[in-house]
Amino acid sequence: MKSKIELLAPGGDVDAIKAAIIAGADAVYCGLDTFNARNRAANISFDQLVGIIRLAHQYDCQIFLTLNIVILEQEFKTLIKLLNKLVNTTLDGVIVQDMGLLYVLRKHFPTLDIHASTQLTTHNAGQIPFLKTLGATRVNLSRELNLREITALATVAKEHDTLLEVFVHGSLCVAFSGLCYSTSASAGNSGNRGRCSQACREEYETTESGNNFPLNIKDNSAFFDLPKLIDAGVYSFKVEGRIKGASYVHTVIDSFRKQIDGYIETGELTQDGERLYKVFNRDFTNAFLRGDLNQSMFIDNPRDNSKNHLVDKLKAEKGESISVVQIHDAQQQLQVDKKQINASVDDKIAHLSIEKIKLKLTFASEQEKPLTLTVTTEQNSSDLSDIDSKTIVLSSTSLMRPSEKLSVDQEAIEKRFKNINNANYDLVELNTQDLTDGMSIPYREITTLKNELLAYLNDGIEVIPEVELPKLARHPKPEGQKPALSMLICDEADADLANITDGDIYFKLPDAYKRGCTKYVDFLQQNPRLIPWFPPVLIGKDYDVALNILEHVKPPLIVTNNTGIAYHANRLGIKWIAGPFLNTTNSYALLALQEGFECSGAFISNEINRQQIMQIARPNNFKMLYSIYHPILLMASRQCFFQQSVGCEKPRIDNGCMLSCDKSTSIKNLKGDSFAIDKQKAGYPSIYNQDQFLNTDIIEDLSHMFDGFMIDLTNIGAGDRESPDKMALIKQFEALLDGQRNASDTLAKMVPESTHLQYQNGL
Template sequence: MENKIEILAPAGSMDSVIAAVRSGADAVYLGEKEFSARSSAHNFDENELKEAVRYCHIHSVKVYVTLNTIVFDDEMQRLKEAVLIAARADVDALIVQNMGVARLARQLVPSMHLHASTQMSVHSYLGVKALYEMGFERVVVSREMSKKELEKAAEIPVELEVFVHGALCMCVSGQCYFSAMLGSRSGNRGACAQPCRLPFSVGKVKDGHALSLKDNSIIPYITQLQEMGVASAKIEGRMKRPEYVSAAVRACKEQRDNGFISDDTAEILKNVFSRTGFTDGYYTGKTGYEMFGYRRKNDVVSADEKLFSKIRQSYKDELSDIAINGTFTAKIGENPTLEITDGTHNIKVTSEFVCQKAEKVALDKTKCETQLKKTGSTAYFFESLSINTEDSLSLPLSVLNAMRREALAQLDDLRAKRHNYKINDIEITAPDTSCVPKGNGIRARMTTAKFSPAFNACELIYVPIYTDNEKLKSLMADGCNIGVEIPRGLFKNEERIAKRLSEVKQLGINDALCGNLAAVYMAKSENMRVHGSFGLNLVNTYDLLWAEEYGLEDVELSFELTFERINRLGGTIKRGIITYGYLPLMLTVNCPAKSENISCKTCKNNSKMTDRKGEKFPLKCDGICTEVLNCVPLYIPQNEFSTLSTSFYSLRLTVENYVENVESICEFTQNPMLKVKSTRGLYLRGVK
């Protein structure tokens, strides 16, 4: 079958690389020691990376390196070295989350392919289109996309990579700040502590697991994905054992090549790792209670050493999967030659030994052929071998062995090097902060269009995009400078939102708050002023340069930045921070309330989630996605943020209680106004 979907395997170690290749993977993805979204995996130093790439390339397997974390300005020199390490190792592509990383990588190694990580939170047709137009060769889409949504995205002429097996985060990738806020271990930095796997309850149930989903498995749909044009079937699991990698690769290969998975393979896959079974809920669009699960005792004991040993036996021997053709020529009085080819590379080895006339036993052609075909523990097997020798010729078998080894070694060297990248030496300099626009403008983001007249003092007020037209007109007539917020979670409603954006533009509203690339793309298409929100995860000067070049009016910086790092940012685009609000820790398609079968009718958008310590986290739904809010509000007093190199500060109003409906906007800058416990977030303590 032409255009077979690629089977892409995770590798957290060289053992996993070998398991993936010998089990039939077409590509592997792995991380370097820094800037990997799985920082707790073994990951690869430069020499280990070169070894892995060489092994894979010899077997016609591609290697993609993950640099898929947010990166701060003070890390740019190390990031540069990480990109250069990947280029020197001859990897096939970089997987990146951060626009600044992409920008620097393009400057350093222009011809290297860039894959947009799922950490970019791209989950819609227009998000994929935006990345395609930016020059990305591949987009790793969000796990939450349904079959229908994937079919639409596949219309864009860019490679799509879809997760077909492995762990499901409760949150849309790239939008989780739970681990960072609770313990400074940032998921966007690869240091997630997985607090979501701990007990969280909604409603009356105690010790529930409202943030823990079963593992995703849509391997049975690989044929559908292939037919719709998806380029790569991706397996999650760089933190998992080589045996898991092997089992998952074999299941994917069976489904792709045979159209089904054998019962034995399916049972091995389930036993090697699961959380009470698997789910296909996002792909089929059947979200809800059945998708939730956590790892129990039975799931753990099923993955015993006997099972692991059985799996290891299946890939213990080197895979001889590369067909070669050869010709051996030997004549009396001449040096013998061995020529081999893999169809692309041609090798000719000539021995220093001069063939002699046999005095007793001549070289048998059959024995000669047998000896040369002993490719042993290499990647090769002879598809054909022509033996051209004279009768009565004498030649030691040791010479044949040496010629074969030399020819295969030379072929290894040629196959290992694919790209020979041209590398530009870009100097990393300290950001220029002299032109940073400064100011103290106030902005407010509302969840309704109901607020006191005091908020008219804001230079810009964002209201939900579906606010009634008459209400929008009334607010503008009252002198409010109104913008609309495009939801961070678009998914199946992208077309509806795009249509609505066009309508509000016609009403005279020209400002849009955008927390993902698709929203930015839509607002730009309507010639609106695009204001980037925290959801874009902009954290370094390269990010800000990208935002300015791409046409954003200004940006709300990630709240994972410290004040110190904020003041070091360069560029000339306006930037601001959130100074008040119940920060969204998660953006999820499957509402935590559904873990306990609580319906939307029962919830009425007033549910709260409770942790082991009794802290309560509000759940706010916009009809598409649910935000899990922090249990206490962020609050930064004016005397702390007024000295920052920023242009504005934002109030993010979400729970609509008394505190968020005060008569005077000025009270938000006075600590005594707050009658509840608050946090300074990550601005002072930072993230790992």
């Protein structure tokens, strides 16, 4: 395990990456124009990436590439072409969300170091070994965790030889990362595809508590918490900001560099953090880290807070009697300061070059002597004042001898070497004037010479041959088998439904429990027909209780939306199915779950459309499932949504809030769309779409692909609307699966506020 502390910087474009490097970042993460979760950033080309890697390594800085979105089946062909190029660079790591991509990387591209993205919502002790099994060498933790929880997970990570990253600065999502579907449901702009439209930053109609931006949370900053994070065992301090410019990146990274170095040298924090307020910010909070979730985490303005901070600082220094003129002068000075920051950063990065290295090849041959290749590379020095030039000579093993049939001449050499251009080198000269005609050596030696050249140009690393993914076998479900109807419940009284239906009944377990809770162990043992359904987020003691349920009930089958539970179910020999919140969108994700953890089946993501589903290949002895009726979760949060909407008498969330609060309300955006805010007892605060998801089309379209369709009877997210009668719903869905097409019309009348837009739009 490495012991150094890493400062990991964002790089949205070339200038921002240069700014991070010159400011002292130990590593920079950046994205290409595809397959990354910040498509609003400028991003970079592949050729630029190679130049950036070369530049960064000159400054002892690593480069990580973001491939942190869910991948669609048809994209793997293009993705493999990219990976085949990446393995022949000196890239230091790839950041990944999709479990199918984790599978492909571990199996076919083992030289690429894999980092698990925060989009994988990692927050408990089972998820770290789960991701380690899939090939991850480091894990970026969920941003909602507190210091005690991070410390506990750092111990687990150390046991599994895994490095931990924690976000220490930048924008905060109010929702759990990877579990926000706010704009996916309405417009197909999925955060899991890098197209988040930032519904949490939108303006809404003024709420009862007087807020217009009720979901807008302050920026995160652990600037003064670095010693505690170091003591906790965190390896990498990650700064968010790939849509920010070079001046922002340089200011933040330079501030953190000085803070880290000063603390290591003196044992004290030496920086006051004021420079952080001179670049874009929404004010700062460290409330998640402190475990103090209070109303002060929100700010009713998503725009730059620099001017407001300046005014507040003036008032603190001079009292409330400051004049309008003083405020104006200070704000004018702030603008001057910002321009100076921009100019200073531009000046600092002006000499940094990512241009290709110039390459010259000179061939020479004489009878009874080896064929020689003189390789000259030229690039600008780091200060652009000189040219760095290197020359080596490569030689064939055999000697050149006369040949009437074959000749290693200009034509033969150019045919094999003229396309040696790559993202790192620009072939500016190919000199064959010193070749002697009529001479030859075995042509395999020319190939060897070319490979030696490629290895030299690749920093001595042998070129890795291209990988082609083997064609996936499609295993149909048993012929003539109709999809079964299953249902999800959360009310213990609904366990009686087991008496009137033969379908599987899943029982949704809570997100939170009293410490040492055994209630659900007894309940599930008394109702063996019920299949436990584990939620996506289980933190700290709640994970411990959920694990205790798993270990003591030992059900024959579970559904889990949490990979930590999946990891332990596999270790206990319990069959498990991947729930819909694991965001499975491709065949390789199914193979990853089956081969790595003996998964029995999976719910296919509701974010993808008919065509995207059709391309998925079912693994052998694996069930494919799909939810056809459920509330559409837009986001779930560890923070309270009621403080900013209807108000709450509690100034902060305490331990009792999760277990006892069961409020509901709604907010409305400026377009007039209403969204239900729902908080179930022992559940996380959540926001739901105004329409229910109802997809009866898939039964006619794709019944041949699926083993079962699920309906959600929990009534969660319904707000104050009256829910349809459960028995009547079951009857109509059973009729629909039996081929009674008029049941579709009946269901549409029973659920008038419904949509299946995601099935039409896809990702």
